[in-house]
Amino acid sequence: MSRFYNLTQIKEVLNKLQPIQEIEEGFVAYSKGKTEIPPVGELLFEKPPGDVHIKYGHIVDDDYYVIKIASGFLQDPQANRYTSNGLLLLFKKGTGELVCGLIDECHLTNVRTAAAGAVVAKYLAPKHINCIGIFGTGTQGRMQLEYLESVIDCKDVMVWGMNQKELDEFKEYMAPKGYNIRTTLKAEDITAHCNLIITATPSKKPLFPADLIRKGTHITAMGSDTPGKNELDPRILQKADMVVADSISQCLLRGEIHHALKAGMLGKDGIVELGNVIVNPKLRRASEEQITIADLTGVAVQDIQIVKAVYHALLDES
Amino acid sequence: MSRFYNLTQIKEVLNKLQPIQEIEEGFVAYSKGKTEIPPVGELLFEKPPGDVHIKYGHIVDDDYYVIKIASGFLQDPQANRYTSNGLLLLFKKGTGELVCGLIDECHLTNVRTAAAGAVVAKYLAPKHINCIGIFGTGTQGRMQLEYLESVIDCKDVMVWGMNQKELDEFKEYMAPKGYNIRTTLKAEDITAHCNLIITATPSKKPLFPADLIRKGTHITAMGSDTPGKNELDPRILQKADMVVADSISQCLLRGEIHHALKAGMLGKDGIVELGNVIVNPKLRRASEEQITIADLTGVAVQDIQIVKAVYHALLDES
Numbered sequence A, B: 001m002s003r004f005y006n007l008t009q010i011k012e013v014l015n016k017l018q019p020i021q022e023i024e025e026g027f028v029a030y031s032k033g034k035t036e037i038p039p040v041g042e043l044l045f046e047k048p049p050g051d052v053h054i055k056y057g058h059i060v061d062d063d064y065y066v067i068k069i070a071s072g073f074l075q076d077p078q079a080n081r082y083t084s085n086g087l088l089l090l091f092k093k094g095t096g097e098l099v100c101g102l103i104d105e106c107h108l109t110n111v112r113t114a115a116a117g118a119v120v121a122k123y124l125a126p127k128h129i130n131c132i133g134i135f136g137t138g139t140q141g142r143m144q145l146e147y148l149e150s151v152i153d154c155k156d157v158m159v160w161g162m163n164q165k166e167l168d169e170f171k172e173y174m175a176p177k178g179y180n181i182r183t184t185l186k187a188e189d190i191t192a193h194c195n196l197i198i199t200a201t202p203s204k205k206p207l208f209p210a211d212l213i214r215k216g217t218h219i220t221a222m223g224s225d226t227p228g229k230n231e232l233d234p235r236i237l238q239k240a241d242m243v244v245a246d247s248i249s250q251c252l253l254r255g256e257i258h259h260a261l262k263a264g265m266l267g268k269d270g271i272v273e274l275g276n277v278i279v280n281p282k283l284r285r286a287s288e289e290q291i292t293i294a295d296l297t298g299v300a301v302q303d304i305q306i307v308k309a310v311y312h313a314l315l316d317e318s
Helices: A007-014 A019-031 A107-124 A139-148 A164-177 A187-193 A234-239 A255-262 A274-279 A300-317 B007-014 B019-031 B107-124 B139-148 B164-177 B187-193 B234-239 B255-262 B274-279 B300-317
Strands: A003-005 A041-046 A049-059 A064-076 A081-092 A098-102 A132-135 A156-160 A180-184 A196-199 A218-221 A242-245 A271-273 A292-295 B003-005 B041-046 B049-059 B064-076 B081-092 B098-102 B132-135 B156-160 B180-184 B196-199 B218-221 B242-245 B271-273 B292-295
Touching: A003 A300, A007 A107, A007 A300, A019 A107, A019 A274, A019 A300, A041 B049, A049 A300, A049 B041, A049 B049, A064 A300, A064 B081, A081 A107, A081 A300, A081 B064, A081 B081, A098 A300, A107 A139, A107 A218, A107 A242, A107 A274, A107 A292, A107 A300, A132 A139, A132 A187, A139 A164, A139 A196, A156 A164, A156 A187, A164 A180, A234 A255, A242 A255, A242 A274, A255 A292, A271 A274, B003 B300, B007 B107, B007 B300, B019 B107, B019 B274, B019 B300, B049 B300, B064 B300, B081 B107, B081 B300, B098 B300, B107 B139, B107 B218, B107 B242, B107 B274, B107 B292, B107 B300, B132 B139, B132 B187, B139 B164, B139 B196, B156 B164, B156 B187, B164 B180, B234 B255, B242 B255, B242 B274, B255 B292, B271 B274
Parallel strands: A003 A098, A132 A156, A132 A196, A156 A180, A196 A218, A218 A292, A242 A271, A242 A292, B003 B098, B132 B156, B132 B196, B156 B180, B196 B218, B218 B292, B242 B271, B242 B292
Antiparallel strands: A041 A049, A049 A064, A064 A081, A081 A098, B041 B049, B049 B064, B064 B081, B081 B098
C-alpha cells in the first residue's frame, strides 16, 4: 500500500526545509504559466457552518500531480473560531499511482500560507517596519509572525482579537519567542501604529474602514478564501497604489479583490500577480509612501510545492 | 491516524453488499435534490494521455462527505487500453475528520459504474433480451456483464473489440462464468444481433453509425466521462424514443448527451434523469419497439453510496 505520514512525522522533517523558497518558486512557475491548476473545488456547509476546499493541479514539467483537501468548521460560534483539517495526496503522472498521503490535519496548508505571507512581505513591505499588526489570534496569525521573522527585522507586534482571553493567549504563546506583544480590541489601534498589517480572520465583513489606512502601509489579507468571506473594506483596494493577487484568476472569484471588483472599486487591469512581482522589480513598491495590498486566497501551486518538498525529505529520512 | 483499507480488504467485504440497491437509492436521492454535488474536478494530461476526475459531495441528511479521485492513463496505445487507479475518502461533517480512506485502485468506481448499468437495464431494457452486446473488452465490459446477471435473464453475449487477442481473452475469462460468448471485430454484428447494448470504451469517435440501430434496442453508454470522449453517433440520440442521463447537469458538459446537444441532435427538454425513471414508472420504456439510450458519466452520489456501504461493512468486520 502507499505510504501515509501523520502530523508528527511531517513536523519532524519540516525544520529541514525552506518553505519560503519553495513557495516563492511555486508562485513564479504559476505566473509564468508553467502549471495547470483548475478552479478550486468547494463544498459549503450550513449546519454546522464550514467549508471544504479541494485544490489540485500540477507543474507541467513535474512527474507528479497533487490534490489537497482542507476543511474549516466552526467550533466556537462566540469566538468565530474554526477547526481546520485535511490531507495532501501526491500522485504519479502516467500511472495515477498514489505516491504518498500526508495526513497533515491542515498544518501544511498553514505552513504554505504563512510562507506566502513572508514572500509577499519580502517584496512589498516598506523598508522600515514600525510595528507588525496582526488581525486574528488563531493559528495563522501566530504562524504569519513566525514566518515573517526571516524577512522582516521587527519584533514589535500589535494584535487585534475579538476578546481579551484570546488576546492574552496569543501574547502568552508569542512573547516567549522574543516578540514585544501589545494587544487591542480596537482596529484603529492597529492602523495607527502598524505599517505592515496581516489580516488572518474568517470575517464576513470588513475589519476596519478604509479611511484609517495611512500612507506607507502594506496589508496582506489571507483570511478570505471563499466568495462569502471579506476582511477588507473594498475602498482600501481603491485607495491602494498597488493590488497584488496570489492568483488573478482565483481572486476574480473569491477573496478581497473579488469583493472590490464586485463593488466597482477596482478594475481587472489594476491587479498584479505575485509571481510577476517576484521576477520583475518594476512591479514592486515604488516608494515608502505607497499603500500596497496583497490578497492571498491560497493557490494549489503552494500545496504542490510543499507536498513535494516534504515527501522528498521523508524519503531522505527513511 | 485514520484507517486506510487496501483493495484486498475492500474486496473481502464487497460480496456482503448489494451495490445495485445502494446505487439505485443514490440516484433517487440525487434526482430528488437531496444531495450537494459540485461539478466534476478534472485534470487532463497529454503525455502520456490520461485524465483524473475528482468527484465529491454529500447527501444533505448524511453525517459524511465523500471525495473520490479516479485516474485513467493510456498504457497501450495500440489497444487503446487505459490503466485505472484511485481512492475514496470519507470525511465527517462538522469536523472535517478523515474517517477512512479506501485505496481501491479504481475498483469501487468500476463496481458503482457496473451497478449503475444494472439499474439502467432493470428499468429501461426490453422485456426479452435476445443477446447482450458489449463494446469493449476491458474491466468495465466484463463487470457490466457480471452485474447484469441479477436483473437480465440472458446468457448469450456478443462482444466487440479492437483485435482478436483481446476478444479471446474476454471470452476465456467470461465463458467459464456460464456465458455463451461470441466475438466480433465488426460493430454491425452487435447492432444486428443484440437488443441490449453496452458501450464501455474510451473511444473518441462514434463506434457505429446511427442507421444500424434497430427498433426495440436499448443502449447504455458509459465510456464517455470527459468532454472529448464520444462512443455514440449523435444521430442515435436523435433517433431514440427516450434519452436518460445519470445526471442532467453533468451530461450537459460531458458524455454522449453533451455531444448530441452540441450537434443540435437533441434538446435539453428531451432528457430524463435516471433517479426520476426509478421512481416514476411513466418515465420508462413504453413499448418493446422503442429505442432507449442511457448515458452514464458517473455521478459522485454513486461514490458516496459505495464508500459508505463499504465502510460500514469494514466496521462490522473489525
